[in-house]
Amino acid sequence: MNALYLVAIGSVPAKALEWVEKAAADWFPLPIRRLPPLSIPEAAYDTKRGQYQSVGIMKMLADGAPRDAARVLGVTDVDLAIPMLSFLFGQAQLDGPVAVISLWRLRQEFYGLAADESLLRERTTKEVLHELGHTFGLVHCSEPKCAMSLATHIELVDAKAEQYCVRCGMQVVRRCASLDGGV
């Protein structure tokens, strides 16, 4: 059965990777495997903005995807952006195999506050569900508590629950069941 691969890009705390793995395992009935960590591609660094262009990182993940990868989820601790957005919590190919999340703006320290590990874990879980949801074809949900609702700032991430709404959750189940003939 094809697997969901996790990969750290640059230095990522081991604990954060465990949270990501658990969030994925709780919702997606796929074997979960880890790939060796990747270096952050220097070419993705945008010196003007002091951020990393997510597109370069997504391409690196797509190029390095194992043949039996159902999905590849990258996790990084650097600030991500794309040309038309000032930052990204994460990015995913809609109905495609590759996604990435960034811990950078999930950390309280980014907002000038004291580190809060349990809040970071919650936010990380929500981002994992959101971006993996996109890779399974889910679009943004109008229910603010649903992991698939659009969050353009951290307060909106915090307003979500660490789960999908019933409708989005059923869509995930259906999509996963259709992988590999329902195994």
Ligand SMILES: [Zn+2]
């Ligand atoms: Zn989204």
Ligand SMILES: [Zn+2]
């Ligand atoms: Zn929903």
